[in-house]
Amino acid sequence: MNAVAEHLIHDADVDTHHRALRFLTAGSVDDGKSTLIGRLLFDSRAILADQLDTLEKRAAGAPIDLSLLTDGLEAEREQGITIDVAYRYFATKTRKFIIADAPGHEQYTRNMVTAAAGSDAAVVLVDITKLDTSVEAVELLPQTRRHSLLAHLLRVPSIVFAVNKLDALEQPGPAFAAVEKALRAFAEQAGIAVTAIVPVSALRGDNVTQPLAGEWATWYQGPSLLQVLESLPGVQEKVEGQVLIPVQYVARDTGETGEGTGHQPRTLWGRIAHGQIQAGDEIQILPSGERAIVAEVRRAGETVSHSVAGESAGVVLDRQLDVSRGDWIVTPGSAQPTQSFKATLAWLDTEPAVPGRKYWLRHGNRWVQGRISAIEHRLDIHSLQPLDAEQLNVNEIGHVQIEVQAALPVEPYASNRVGGSLIVVDPSSNRTSGALLVR
Template sequence: MSAVPHFETVHQQDVDTQHRALRFLTAGSVDDGKSTLIGRLLFDSRAILADQLDTLERRAAGQPIDLSLLTDGLEAEREQGITIDVAYRYFATKARKFIIADAPGHEQYTRNMVTAAAGSDAAVVLVDITKLDLTQAEVPLLPQTRRHSLLAHLLRVPSIVFAVNKIDALAPEAAGEGFAKVSAALRRFAEEAGITVTAIVPVSALNGDNVTQPLDAPWYHGPSLLQVLESLPTAQETVEGPLQQPVQYVSKEGEGTGYQPRTFWGRIAQGQVKAGGEVEVLPSGVKAIIAEVRRAGETVAHAVAGESAGLVFDRQVDVSRGDWIVAPGSAAPRQQFEATLAWLDTEAAQIGRKYWVRHGNRWVQARISAIEHRLDIHTLAETEAHELAVNEIGHVVVELQAPLPLAAYTENRVAGALIVVDPTSNRTSGALLVR
């Protein structure tokens, strides 16, 4: 039984891309086994310190080790047996290095899942097969499975993997049929939502079945979860597109009263830069020639997307933190735009209310001028809405006090994303993804 669509094409990715460290998050409903799965990956890859292992063995008192304790760092997490904050862990195999983000399953901590998804190369969404009604012809999925998958998709996480956990809880003769039903339900949902599924794999995080070693079952002949992860590509910034670099820091070189060259530092969001090229500074629109490109204190010939670089211009130009350095004519600042809004605040998003938004390194006042619709995560239907409650996702129109050089989020994660902050409480209230 094949449950791994597109897996063969994944193997055809560039070798250098595959060998970069893979950042992936785990998500799913409460008690689906996310922390146990990560603990299993750490345990089997020998990424646990000796004193950690000794502590776990003493706590177990002769019983099987509770691997979930390896990721539950907060005291409240250990007391309640749930994940509250995002826990980052690191491990490596002979083939690759990994950075894991364990995202909470509770609905009220969805904001932390959004934080974990930002910048991730892949998402492993756990599905607890024991919580699903396998007697139905079309198995209904849990709301959190749908929500987390949609959020990962909306946040442009490149690879989405479904891990059907606790497969060992089913009788051996029923496991194959149960996995097939759940796989079909996941594919139906993904097709409706426009999500490309990288793989669907059965696992038992508790026993370690099909996590790092292939599953020994006549009904499954696909890869283990680790084999899938080792093959996935990392998300790469677009090098071929026009230059876009937000200015994070301005440094002045030398001493004295005369003109001293300034270096404008930032991480290149798109394209590449080299000495002699012409650039435009936004929002001022002033143009200049790049006299020098610097990286890590040294002068270099060029720099590309994903790298942090310092640019020195051929003449004095007024550039401040929050400005953007772009290829001339490649970006048109806008004061009104449409976006997908993932709302994270307990106080609902309201039409007409003013908020602060951050784009790159610039803060601008903004207001939601319209809510076009709200996405029903149960039916994926677009429903009428006049406000967005916590954890809801909608299509909105935003007006800015000052124009910003925006790009579609599907084309550029940096230029196409904004965070929304409540001006009264200073809470991070939402994430805007430019359409």
């Protein structure tokens, strides 16, 4: 085993390895994404007996079509493409996994963004049969670039490239080396930290769950794709520092607490974005700015000593404040609400994004009206250079200036996904039009 493999398998934090890994699979149409997921499910024995029996009868003695395990919608089977995000589950002896199967078609890029938002890793498939590996500088497909950039912009911690269909080439070794060189050059230019580049044959099963053997092993001695996935750390929210909780629900207690005092405590429920909270902490409610002391912390219906980032908690205050869904609980003075900020915008709507038009923006659990006050530039996914733009069309990425009607406690997305992300909704059609990542 080479040094890269040893680093991947042994070097990550042990605690994060025992957590279920949620990873996104992305790639262009017909790259073999559904077959790869089917292979992972098949080899890990995550297929029900009746499913396997149906596939075997359908194959009629031919090799089983593993892609049928994932393309569940009738429209997906008819068109031969993945349309909606589907979640699949499987486990090995050392790890549990949740697969977010995202569409590869450009038309459904918005679904890929949805899948990436909560993923610990992204597996980007590259179909080597679609690339000209005879030239010195291999040109990658636009969707490979787009999906990689989106995963990077959405702060997916680990990005893995799986170079597929090596079994279709007479000389897979030199071809893989050429594609690997192109992927590393692109990643360096885009500032993407690549976790691994792995050769696979999803159809035949080579290097998917088991390391390569035979002639392939003469030019690749790294880990299999599953070995890489088993080694990846899960996302660990920042538990140190300031607390940030988006209020999702306010519940009024109806028990004996407070009887005779005229005071019925309310519990402010939300998932802690970062930091930790315990009784006795001073907190501030935004946007009102009111302060209070935490009287009690609850989790799963019970009082607990404290709660940390990543957990859903209920907070009871020492006095009544006007708090509702969409407000934020923060450490006093830690957040500075603003009505203007810069962001990266991934546009997902067929109706272009134009400066001046009003949209609904959702930040945490709060809705506000806002507008794009200026488009600084859009990103050319081929050259990765900024280009002048008066509007952003579907699937384009740009840097913009945003103005909102009410001040929001936004944070840089690079430091916190919850405080630094917003979705953009068209007020006339109610379509999700874009994803904003605060810079």
